[in-house]
Structures are given as C-alpha cells and as structure tokens.
Amino acid sequence: MPRWGMAIDLDRCTGCQACVVACKQENNVPFSTPAQADQGRQISWLYLQTEIEGAYPHVQVRFRPMLCQHCDRPPCTFVCPTSATYKNEEGLVAQIYPRCIGCRYCANACPYSVKSFNYDEPVWPKQLAASLNKDVSVRYKGVIEKCTFCSHRLTRAREQAAAEGRALREEEYQPACVQACPANAMVFGDLDNPHSRVAQWSASPRAERLLEDLGTKPKVTYLKGGV
Amino acid sequence: MNATTNTSGRVSRRAFLKFAAFTGAGITLGRCLRDYALQHEVFRQRWGEGPGLETFTLSICRQCPAGCGLRVRLVDGDAKKLDGNPLCPLARGTTCPKGQAGLQALYNPDRLLGPVKRVGPRGSGRWQRIRWNDALAEVQSKLSALRTAGHPQALAWIAERDDATQGQLIRRWMHAYGSPHLFEFVDTRDAAARAAMKLCQGVDEFPAYDLEHAHYILSFGTPVLEAWLSPTWLARQYGRLHRGRADYRGRFVQIEARLSPTAVKADEWIPVNPGTETALALALAHVLIREDLYDRALVADHTTGFDGDDGFRALVLRDYAPDDVAQRTGVPATTILRLARELATNKPAVALGEQVPLSGGVVLAWAVHALNALNGMVDRAGGVLTQRALPLKPLAETTLPGGAPAAPAALTELLAGGTVEALFVSSSRCCAVAPEGGKLFAAAEKVPFIVSFSSALDDSAAFADLILPDHAPLEKWQDAAPLPVHGRPVWAVSAPALEPLLDTRHIGEVVLELGRSLGAFPWKDFPAVLRFVAAGLFEARRGGPFSTSYETAWTNQLETGGWWIPSAKTFDEFWEQVLKAGGWFDPIYTYEQWPRVLRTASGKLELGGPPKIQQPWIGDEREFPLKLHVFTTLTTGGLNDPNQPFLQETLGPHVHARWEDWVELNPQTAQRLGIANGDGVWLESPLGKARLRAYVFAGAQPDVASVLIGHAHRAGGAFVQRTARGVADLVAYRTDATGAPLAATTRVRITKATGGP
Numbered sequence: 001m002p003r004w005g006m007a008i009d010l011d012r013c014t015g016c017q018a019c020v021v022a023c024k025q026e027n028n029v030p031f032s033t034p035a036q037a038d039q040g041r042q043i044s045w046l047y048l049q050t051e052i053e054g055a056y057p058h059v060q061v062r063f064r065p066m067l068c069q070h071c072d073r074p075p076c077t078f079v080c081p082t083s084a085t086y087k088n089e090e091g092l093v094a095q096i097y098p099r100c101i102g103c104r105y106c107a108n109a110c111p112y113s114v115k116s117f118n119y120d121e122p123v124w125p126k127q128l129a130a131s132l133n134k135d136v137s138v139r140y141k142g143v144i145e146k147c148t149f150c151s152h153r154l155t156r157a158r159e160q161a162a163a164e165g166r167a168l169r170e171e172e173y174q175p176a177c178v179q180a181c182p183a184n185a186m187v188f189g190d191l192d193n194p195h196s197r198v199a200q201w202s203a204s205p206r207a208e209r210l211l212e213d214l215g216t217k218p219k220v221t222y223l224k225g226g227v
Numbered sequence: 228m229n230a231t232t233n234t235s236g237r238v239s240r241r242a243f244l245k246f247a248a249f250t251g252a253g254i255t256l257g258r259c260l261r262d263y264a265l266q267h268e269v270f271r272q273r274w275g276e277g278p279g280l281e282t283f284t285l286s287i288c289r290q291c292p293a294g295c296g297l298r299v300r301l302v303d304g305d306a307k308k309l310d311g312n313p314l315c316p317l318a319r320g321t322t323c324p325k326g327q328a329g330l331q332a333l334y335n336p337d338r339l340l341g342p343v344k345r346v347g348p349r350g351s352g353r354w355q356r357i358r359w360n361d362a363l364a365e366v367q368s369k370l371s372a373l374r375t376a377g378h379p380q381a382l383a384w385i386a387e388r389d390d391a392t393q394g395q396l397i398r399r400w401m402h403a404y405g406s407p408h409l410f411e412f413v414d415t416r417d418a419a420a421r422a423a424m425k426l427c428q429g430v431d432e433f434p435a436y437d438l439e440h441a442h443y444i445l446s447f448g449t450p451v452l453e454a455w456l457s458p459t460w461l462a463r464q465y466g467r468l469h470r471g472r473a474d475y476r477g478r479f480v481q482i483e484a485r486l487s488p489t490a491v492k493a494d495e496w497i498p499v500n501p502g503t504e505t506a507l508a509l510a511l512a513h514v515l516i517r518e519d520l521y522d523r524a525l526v527a528d529h530t531t532g533f534d535g536d537d538g539f540r541a542l543v544l545r546d547y548a549p550d551d552v553a554q555r556t557g558v559p560a561t562t563i564l565r566l567a568r569e570l571a572t573n574k575p576a577v578a579l580g581e582q583v584p585l586s587g588g589v590v591l592a593w594a595v596h597a598l599n600a601l602n603g604m605v606d607r608a609g610g611v612l613t614q615r616a617l618p619l620k621p622l623a624e625t626t627l628p629g630g631a632p633a634a635p636a637a638l639t640e641l642l643a644g645g646t647v648e649a650l651f652v653s654s655s656r657c658c659a660v661a662p663e664g665g666k667l668f669a670a671a672e673k674v675p676f677i678v679s680f681s682s683a684l685d686d687s688a689a690f691a692d693l694i695l696p697d698h699a700p701l702e703k704w705q706d707a708a709p710l711p712v713h714g715r716p717v718w719a720v721s722a723p724a725l726e727p728l729l730d731t732r733h734i735g736e737v738v739l740e741l742g743r744s745l746g747a748f749p750w751k752d753f754p755a756v757l758r759f760v761a762a763g764l765f766e767a768r769r770g771g772p773f774s775t776s777y778e779t780a781w782t783n784q785l786e787t788g789g790w791w792i793p794s795a796k797t798f799d800e801f802w803e804q805v806l807k808a809g810g811w812f813d814p815i816y817t818y819e820q821w822p823r824v825l826r827t828a829s830g831k832l833e834l835g836g837p838p839k840i841q842q843p844w845i846g847d848e849r850e851f852p853l854k855l856h857v858f859t860t861l862t863t864g865g866l867n868d869p870n871q872p873f874l875q876e877t878l879g880p881h882v883h884a885r886w887e888d889w890v891e892l893n894p895q896t897a898q899r900l901g902i903a904n905g906d907g908v909w910l911e912s913p914l915g916k917a918r919l920r921a922y923v924f925a926g927a928q929p930d931v932a933s934v935l936i937g938h939a940h941r942a943g944g945a946f947v948q949r950t951a952r953g954v955a956d957l958v959a960y961r962t963d964a965t966g967a968p969l970a971a972t973t974r975v976r977i978t979k980a981t982g983g984p
Contacts, residue, residue, distance in 0.1 A: 011476075012466035014452045014492050016861055017877045021327035024873050025308060031872035034886040048880040052925055056893055057498045059925045061491040061881055125336035125945075130305045134279060179310055182321040182462035225469075226494065 002170065002190035003091045003219070004149055006178070007201035008065055010225035012185035015063035019177035019186065020046050023067075026150060026176035028132045030122030030139075043116040045147040046177055062225075065177070065186075068093060068114045068147035069210060069218030076106035076115065085144070091219060092149055102142040111211050112218075115146045149188075150175035170196060191219060277303035285312055285809040286724040287707045289700035290325035290332065291865030292387065292415055293317065293457035294707025296773065296809040297326065299724040306330055306701060306725055311459065312809045314773035316717055317709065323458035324862055324877060331871035332699060333728075337683045337944030339696040341730030349672065350690055359732060362695055363740060369649055369676055370404070370741065379405030383647045383674075385638065385687070387654035387867075388413040390617070390708040391718070392753075392760050393735050397653070399622045400738050403747040408647070410638050412657040414937070415454050415865040416710055417581035418967035423592035424613070427600070427833050429826035432614050434596070435714035436577060437816075438464040440609035443569065443576035444479045447504040447595055448587060451481070452489040454864020455583055456712050465492070478573065480566065482507060482558075484856045485891060485933040486926025488881055497566075498928055501856045502844075502971025503556040504587060507563065508580065508594035510552035513543045514567035515601050521571070522603025529821060530600055532835035539597060539834040570602055575609020578602070584660040584859050584937060585970035589837050589963050600832050606824045612714035612816060613824040619708065619718065620763030622756070623747075635661035635968065636960060642670035652687040653680040653697070653734060656867060660859070660937035662958035662968045663914065668941070680734050683870060689942035697734040702727040704735075704754045707810075718764065719773075719810035720757060758802060761811070765801045768793070770813030772804045779814045786815040837964060845959035846913045846974030853896070855912065855973045856928075857936040857958060864937075870944030879935070882922035887948050889920045890977065891933040897923040900977055907980040910934060912957040912973050917950065918980055932975050 023046040032042040049066040074093045076085050084099035085106050107115040121141040135152040139145045157172040170189045178186040189196040202221040209218045286297045296315025300308040309329045311318030342362040347353030388411035401409045421433045468477035481493035490496040515521040533539045549560040570576050580595025604610030658664050679691035688694050706720040735753035742748035750756045771794045795801035805811050827833050862874040878884045904923040909916050939950040961972040
C-alpha cells in the first residue's frame with residue numbers, strides 16, 4: 001500500500017500561486033467576497049503563507065505554499081466527534097462532508113490552520129458553475145473542508161488502471177497543484193518507494209517538516225530555500 | 228455527602244430520574260444529528276446530469292501576451308480545467324496562476340450575449356441588442372463614407388501588439404484601408420529595451436534572454452517573477468537557476484525600490500532610490516573597467532564608441548565612481564564593488580534592465596545593455612540574445628505599418644485633434660496603465676463613432692457606440708507568436724476547444740468581412756488565413772511541430788550539425804502534425820552570429836549613449852513628500868479581463884492584499900503619517916487623488932509610496948473594483964525618446980481617510 005506524500009522545494013518555488021489557483025479550480029473551492037475576506041472567511045485548501053522578519057532594509061520575507069500536511073498522527077482526527085475526518089489506509093487525511101456537524105473542533109486542533117469552515121452557502125454564478133469539476137462535490141454551509149491531495153484523481157487513476165488490467169503507476173496520480181507548478185517545485189508520490197522523487201527529496205539535508213515536535217508526523221516536506 | 232451518591236448500592240429515585248432524562252435527551256439528540264447527517268448524505272451537485280464523457284484538447288492561453296500552450300479538460304463539452312500543453316516549449320505542461328484561472332474568463336458571467344448598440348448618452352450604460360448583419364452594415368457604411376470622402380486616415384485602431392495572424396490581419400487591413408493610425412500596445416515589456424536594441428545593435432525588436440544557461444542574474448527592477456515575458460517559462464528558469472544543476476546553484480540579485488515578490492524570492496534584494504538605477508548600472512561598468520574585469524576581446528572586436536575622450540570608458544570613469552553613485556542611489560559603494568565583481572566572475576551572467584508596466588527609460592536600458600556588452604554577454608550563452616525571425620508567410624508583399632511600441636500621448640494627441648472620425652478598440656489594457664489615462668478618455672469622447680471588440684463591458688466598451696464582442700480565446704481558431712523570450716522562434720496554433728457559448732464573432736472573421744469589400748482578402752475564413760501563414764513554416768525547412776524535451780534536444784543537435792529531417796512530406800500532413808502538437812518551434816540558436824545581430828551602420832555594437840534628459844519629479848517636495856513607485860502583480864499584469872475572482876483573491880500575498888488597490892508604506896513613514904495597517908487612505912498627487920487601502924510593510928522604502936497600478940477600472944464586471952479615478956490618473960506623463968511613459972516621475976502625499984477602509 002503506497003504512503004502518499006508531497007515535497008516542496010522552496011528554493012525553486014517562486015511564490016506565483018499557480019498551485020493556489022489550480023487547487024481552487026480543481027476542487028470547486030468557492031471564492032469569497034471582499035467582505036468575507038476581511039472577516040478571514042476566505043476558503044483556501046492551499047494558500048501562500050507569508051512570514052516577515054526584520055526591519056527595513058534588512059527584511060526577510062518567506063513564502064510557503066501551505067496545505068493540509070496529511071499527518072501520520074493527525075490531531076484533527078482525534079477530536080472529531082463524528083469521524084467526519086479520518087486517516088485512510090494510504091495515509092490520506094480525508095473529510096466526509098455529510099458527517100461533519102460543523103463543530104470546528106478539527107479546525108482548532110489543527111496546528112497548521114489549514115481547515116476552512118463554510119460560514120456561508122457557496123455562491124456560483126450560473127455561467128461559472130459550468131466549470132465546476134464533476135469529480136468533486138460542492139460543499140455547503142456549516143461544514144469543514146480542506147485539501148484531500150486531490151484524492152478523486154487517485155480514484156480515477158485507479159479505475160483507469162483496473163480497466164486496463166494493470167497496477168496503478170505512481171506518476172498517474174498527481175494532485176492539481178503539483179501538475180500546475182511552473183517552477184517544478186512540487187513533487188508527489190509514494191514516500192515508501194525509495195526510488196520515487198518525493199522520497200529522495202524528503203531525505204534531503206535541506207528537508208524540514210513543520211511543527212514536527214508536536215508528534216504529528218506530517219507527510220508534506222519542505223526543502224529550505226537559500227542554502 | 229453528595230445527595231445522589233448511594234453508599235448502599237441501591238439507586239435513588241432522583242438518580243434514576245436524572246439518568247432517564249439524560250438518556251432520553253441523548254437518544255433524541257443523537258437521532259436529530261443522524262437525521263441531519265442523512266439529509267446531507269446525498270452529494271449536492273449543481274451541474275446537471277450527463278454521461279461524464281471526458282475529452283482533452285489543446286488551446287492557447289491569452290490571459291497575457293505570452294501565448295503559452297494549454298491543454299483543456301472537457302467533460303460533456305464543458306471546459307473543466309486548464310493545464311499547460313506538455314509539448315509547448317514555453318509551458319511544458321504547466322501554467323501560471325493566470326492560466327489556471329482562464330476558465331473564469333471563458334465563463335465570465337458578465338460577458339455580452341451578442342453585439343449591442345448604444346441607445347442612451349455615452350457612458351450611460353444603456354444598450355440594445357442588434358443582429359450581426361445590422362451591426363456590420365453600420366460599420367461598413369461608416370467606413371465606406373470615410374473612404375469615399377477621401378479621409379481613410381480618419382480611422383484609428385487601438386490593438387494589442389500581436390505578431391501572429393490576427394494582428395497581421397489587422398495591420399494589413401489598416402494598410403489596405405489607408406490609415407496609418409494603428410496603435411499597438413504591450414504592457415508586459417519595456418519599450419525602452421527595444422529602443423536600446425535599436426540604438427546599440429540596429430535591431431528594432433525587444434531583446435531575448437538566455438536565462439536557461441545563465442548562472443547569475445542581476446535585475447535592475449525587472450519583475451522577473453511577476454508580469455514579464457512568459458511567467459511560466461520564467462518560473463521554470465528560476466527553478467533551474469537554483470536547483471537545476473547538480474554542481475552549481477545560480478544566484479539572482481534584485482535591485483528595486485521595494486521588496487516585491489520578485490525581490491522576496493531573489494537571493495539578495497538591494498533597495499535603491501526610485502529612478503536611480505541607471506547610475507548604479509554605470510557604476511558597475513565603472514568597476515568592470517577600472518578593475519580590468521571587462522571582456523576586452525568582445526569590446527575591441529565588436530563594439531564602437533568605447534575609447535576616446537567622449538567614449539563610454541571616459542564617461543563612466545569620470546562620472547560614475549562608486550563613491551559618488553552610492554550617495555545618489557542609496558546603495559553602499561562596497562555593495563557596488565561586490566556586485567560588479569560577482570557579475571564578472573560568475574559567468575554566464577546577465578543583467579536585466581526592463582521595467583514594467585511603466586518604463587525605466589531608454590538610458591537605463593542602454594546602460595544595462597552596455598553593461599552586458601562590457602561583460603561579454605551579448606549574443607553568448609546565458610546572455611542577451613537577438614530574436615530569430617519566425618518564418619510565417621507574410622500576408623502582404625508590402626511592409627506593413629505597426630509593430631512599433633505606441634505612445635499613449637501620441638494617441639491622446641491624435642484623438643484630441645478632432646480629426647479621427649472612427650475609432651476601433653480591440654485592447655482595453657492601453658487605458659489601464661497609461662499615465663494621465665483620464666486624458667485619453669476625455670480625448671476619445673470627441674470621436675463620433677467608437678467600435679469596441681470587447682467581450683464584456685470593460686473600460687473601452689463602456690464608452691463605445693457599438694460593441695462587436697469577440698469569442699473567448701478557448702472558443703476560437705487562434706495562433707500566437709510570443710514576443711521575444713529566449714530568442715528561438717515559437718508559434719502556437721489551435722482550433723476551438725469548444726463551440727462559442729454566446730452570439731459572438733471572431734474578430735479575424737469581422738476583419739475579413741470588412742476587407743472583402745476592399746478586394747484585398749482572398750481567404751474564405753480565418754482558419755484559411757492560418758493555413759496560409761503556416762505555409763511559411765513548412766517551406767522554411769527547419770524546426771518542427773512542438774515535441775518533448777528529449778526530441779527538441781535531438782532536433783537541436785541535428786540542426787547544429789547542419790541536418791534537418793522533415794516531419795511531413797506534404798503541407799497537409801505538416802498542418803495536421805502542428806495542430807495536434809499545438810504549435811511549431813525551432814529550438815536552435817547559434818551564438819555570435821555577429822552580422823545577424825549587429826545591424827548598425829558600423830556593423831558593431833554602438834556604446835555611444837542616448838542623450839540623458841534630466842527630468843525633475845513632478846510635485847513640490849514639501850507639499851508632496853513621498854515618491855510614487857508603481858507596480859503590477861503577476862495576477863494583474865497584462866490581464867485583459869480582470870473579472871476573475873480567483874485572481875482578485877490572490878493579488879498581493881506578501882501583504883495579504885485582495886480585491887482592491889493598495890499602497891505599501893514603510894512602518895516609520897506610516898507612523899509619522901498616523902496610518903495603521905489596513906487603513907483607508909487618500910493618495911494625492913498634483914494631478915488629483917484616489918482612495919486606496921494602506922498596508923504597512925517592512926519591505927517598503929521610507930518616504931516612498933509603492934502603489935498597484937492598472938487594477939481598478941472605470942467599468943467592468945461584478946468582480947472588478949470600479950473607480951472613476953485610478954492610480955494611473957495620478958501619475959504624471961513623462962517620456963523620453965521612446966514615447967513610452969516613465970515610471971519614476973511623480974511625488975505624492977498620503978492622508979488618512981475617515982470612514983473605514
């Protein structure tokens with residue numbers, strides 16, 4: 001059974017946000033209004049986190065594409081009262097919307113702040129609704145949503161492989177953000193396959209995992225930039 | 228003792244009732260929650276039912292002028308996702324955020340349903356649907372009247388510069404009609420760089436950059452990772468510069484007034500006083516010469532104007548000593564020395580001097596080009612290249628007008644003169660970033676007949692008399708010839724990815740229809756014109772259809788050795804192949820072809836500079852204490868249709884800016900002005916004032932106001948920030964020999980606005 005994971009090389013990443021927009025388009029993530037954005041109610045499964053340090057002219061700003069870390073010990077799953085969020089056998093931390101009661105315990109428990117709550121019913125103008133991806137359900141008011149590593153693409157790839165009577169090839173399953181990245185800064189695959197690029201990048205001396213000391217065992221690895 | 232505790236083991240009546248009540252409540256609550264969950268167990272889908280048939284087709288991204296290849300995912304005929312065409316040499320299977328958001332341009336809810344005619348006063352927003360035949364007849368009769376009266380030059384056309392078929396067709400049509408007034412704009416390139424190429428090398432074209440082979444990039448305010456060239460290609464080169472080679476990590480230094488997203492991702496950011504980049508570039512040249520680090524062979528063999536009492540050497544040694552320049556630019560002399568040495572010892576190294584959306588000026592572009600020449604990096608691997616011609620078959624025998632960067636001032640002057648009686652507008656971008664843009668609108672009001680080809684009620688369409696909406700790019704036959712990027716010729720072409728959703732018409736078909744009466748257009752439709760121009764590629768006997776990186780490298784190897792293997796025997800076969808791959812590409816570039824790249828009278832690169840015009844800042848320093856520095860973002864630069872919520876949400880990640888214009892202020896400056904992060908402020912220049920949101924940002928230079936330009940519009944769809952007076956209106960129009968508006972011109976003051984942000 002593969003253990004899916006991602007590695008992001010911050011030395012290649014340009015902070016362009018192609019991944020951010022690709023994710024929104026692929027996963028039917030609703031856009032906010034300016035008022036919602038001001039209230040911090042913008043929904044993003046993947047966003048560009050900015051850290052600013054120092055004072056002019058010695059300022060350091062760092063960009064980091066931030067998404068669900070798909071922890072091997074996900075704190076969000078331990079607090080969910082309805083098992084709406086859980087870790088599946090391939091290590092993906094999944095979210096079942098019909099089970100979610102909107103208590104937001106998971107959002108509070110997540111140390112990475114990557115879970116978004118639907119404060120409002122998402123609104124799509126009729127014309128724009130034509131571009132909604134049929135493979136991904138549209139969420140509704142009152143539920144939590146987050147990055148799924150585009151697990152619908154895994155389902156599709158697996159069905160395709162089964163139809164052709166062969167095993168799934170690792171490279172057939174790539175999340176939308178990884179596919180879009182123009183700087184080739186993101187790789188995705190089976191962390192347990194030592195020959196995969198993601199496993200090699202994750203073992204790099206530049207590799208770091210966020211808030212590892214909390215024992216969450218994230219499966220997203222960042223490769224430090226500038227070194 | 229607690230009343231409910233029963234030490235004898237028996238259950239008290241009170242404890243039993245409590246237990247029963249809680250159990251009952253629990254069951255009821257549980258049932259409610261289960262019912263709630265079951266109610267939502269069915270996934271809510273809002274897109275109707277269909278068989279879910281998935282298909283993929285190719286198209287071209289027109290979100291900016293770069294023209295990267297796209298792969299479109301369609302389900303039951305609806306476009307669902309855009310990704311890069313894996314074979315396109317610019318995109319290589321990826322896109323920038325604008326490309327990803329392209330479906331919001333296609334399914335823009337504010338697109339026009341069909342052609343409309345104004346019924347109320349201009350700008351009143353009252354329109355009436357008309358039929359295409361009536362609309363075209365009206366245009367035709369107006370044009371015939373002008374021509375019969377002997378005033379064909381009373382027609383002007385504002386277009387986006389496009390070297391591909393649609394642009395050529397417009398040029399040819401204007402030529403055939405008899406009007407020289409074709410204004411072609413491009414806001415993702417600096418016209419000054421083109422002027423410098425003309426001045427130094429005699430080549431009237433934008434320079435290309437061999438970033439793929441560069442080890443060191445020194446940028447003088449060029450937004451390398453924002454809206455410039457092809458963002459997709461640039462992002463790949465950035466990744467490659469840092470991590471593409473096993474043995475070497477390249478270095479990227481950004482010299483800029485503000486800590487822009489490009490500067491954030493650079494290895495080093497060097498803040499510089501706005502408008503003093505030229506002096507810095509010449510100070511680096513000073514160090515190269517003084518320390519004998521320059522390429523003596525190239526300078527001696529291929530340049531002129533270096534030696535002599537008034538030569539380049541004498542000029543920079545006399546006027547640009549690092550100690551003097553340090554004061555002007557705010558960059559320490561030690562940093563200048565270090566940068567020059569890094570540039571000379573980390574070859575291939577390239578310096579970039581293009582500033583967009585407003586120009587850095589021809590003197591800066593010349594200084595940077597001269598610096599590259601001194602460093603031996605002209606027409607060499609990793610340096611500045613000269614675009615190889617794209618062998619498209621020309622549409623006419625005569626030399627066509629157009630292709631030159633148009634100056635908004637010249638256009639404003641022409642329109643204000645009152646001689647223009649009909650104005651066609653197929654690009655709205657010219658108005659968005661043109662300084663004193665309000666003057667252009669005021670001048671346009673004098674034109675009695677304005678036709679817009681916009682697909683929505685944008686800036687230009689809102690003031691038109693007739694709107695003939697063009698198809699969305701995904702709906703039409705189209706091709707793209709990107710402006711110079713890496714020097715190799717690229718041509719993308721695609722059939723429609725889907726049927727037109729609305730009653731729109733291809734602008735190329737409209738031009739053909741108008742042209743038939745002039746008798747100069749033998750083609751039956753636009754695809755026929757595409758086939759006609761593509762014949763030039765087939766006959767060129769080089770390059771081939773887009774291919775994988777491996778095959779492209781192989782083609783390059785063969786062509787370097789003097790071989791070329793045709794991919795097709797007949798043109799029809801070739802055309803099929805090119806359509807299937809998404810375009811044509813010739814990957815070879817032979818360096819140091821001096822006669823081709825140095826086309827000056829002397830046959831050498833001329834280092835004698837342009838006249839330097841001292842332009843004082845507009846606005847009194849005491850009254851307007853801050854210098855205005857303008858920028859665009861990756862998601863807004865070059866964007867034709869800003870009505871895209873995904874892009875509006877991701878405007879400025881470094882300050883968390885979304886949806887609206889903003890100004891970046893240094894914390895000290897903001898404190899002095901009593902402005903807090905997120906406050907609403909008035910930005911005021913001698914030309915007027917506009918309301919913006921202020922972000923206090925440590926990366927902003929003290930006493931400089933860095934402002935987003937070209938984002939808010941006079942008109943637009945539901946997701947566009949609308950304003951009667953945009954930032955561009957506050958920027959003073961100053962220019963040099965190129966006619967392109969300069970960036971560092973205007974002083975401003977900022978005051979806190981009352982009544983929320």
